[in-house]
Amino acid sequence: MSVFEMSSKICIWKKVPGIASRFNDIIYLHPKALPCQNILVYFGGDVQDIEECMEWHADSKKYTEWSLENTARILSTNFPNKHVLVIRPSRIHDTGNASFSCFDNFVPSNEYGVPSFSPAFNALKHLQSLMTSSLQNLKIHNKDENLTDLINDKTKLTLMGFSKGSVVLNQFLHEFHDHLNNSDPDQEITNFIKLIESMWWLDSGHGGSRDTWITDKPILESFAKLKIDVHVHVTPYQVCDLHRPWIREEENQFCSILQSMEVPVKRMLHFSCKPRSLTLHFNVLKAIGKCMQ
Secondary structure, X not given: OEEEEOOOOEEEEXXXXXXXXXXXXXXXXXXXXXXXXXXXXXXXXXOOOOHHHHHOOOOHHHHHHHOHHHHHHHHHHHOOOEEEEEXXXXXXXXXXXXXXXXXXXXXXXOOOOOEOOOOOOOHHHHHHHHHHHHHHHHHHHOOOHHHOOOOOOOOOEEEEEEHHHHHHHHHHHHHHHHHHOOOOOOHHHHHHHHOEEEXXXXXXXXXXXXXOOOOOHHHHHHHHHOOOEEEEEEOHHHHOOOOOHHHHXXXXXXXXXXXXXXXXXXXXXXXXXXXXXXXXHHHHHHHHHHHOO
16 A cells, blocks of 8 residues: 655545455545544545546546545535545546546446445445555554544544445445344444444436435335434536436435435535536535535
8 A cells, every 4th residue: 555645634545455355545634623533434426536637638637626635625624623535436437538436346336337236245344444444554654643543433434425426325325224134244344334423415426327316215214223414415417407307306205215214314405596517516515514614
C-alpha cells in the first residue's frame, strides 16, 4: 500500500487492502475538529475520479471541481467533526466520451457499473477491512495519538452515496437483510453494523432500468430494525428525468415504505424551481452543508 501527500491534509492511499484480492484507492482528509472518532465514508458518481485522471479525459476535465479530492474537501467543510474516507471505484470504464464509476469490489456490476445486487457479496466485510487498513496507515504516517483508537464501539459511522455511488449503499441493504436473517451471523459484522449512525442517499442514479432505489419491503423491514438515520437528498436531474420515470417512482416508494415503518426519513428536494442540470446535480454535495447548519 503506497502513500503520497496531496497537501498538508489530504492523502491518496493506493491499493488499500480489503478482503482477499480486493483493493481500493482511498482519499483521506482528517477532521477540522480534533479529537474525533466519527468517520464519513463516501462513494462517488460517474465522472468523479482523482483530479489528475480527470484532467486527461476530454469530458471529465470539465468537472474537476468535483474531483474526489475536492469532494473530500467539500465533505470536510460540511462535516468538520468527521474523518473523511472517499472510496475510489476499483474500475473506471472509459468510453472516450464519458467515464463510468464501477464499484466491482462492493457489488457485482456490468461493463458500465450497473449493479446486480447479491445478498452475500461481502461488501460490508470489505468496507470493514478497508477501514482497518486505513487505521493502520494512519498510525504509521500520523503521530496524533488520538487516532490510536479511531475505530471502537464509540465510533459513529456515516455512509454516503452520491449518484452511481448509491449502488454501494443499496448493496449494504441487501446484506443487512441477509445478515439479520442468518441463523449464525458473523459477530464482527454485527459489531460493525452497530457503528453505522446514518446513511445518506444523494441524487441516486445508474444506467440500469430498475433498482435505483430499493423498494423490496422485506429488505426495508430488516433495514428499519437497525435504527439507522436515513437522509435522502435529490434534485430534478434524477427525479424529474422524463426518460427515466422509474427513478422518481422508486424514490417515492423507498421513502414511503420506510416512513410507514416509522423510520424518520429526512428527505429534501433541492433546486426544485430550476431546470434539470448536471451542475446542480453535483451541487447537491454543497447544498447538504446548509442542512447541517
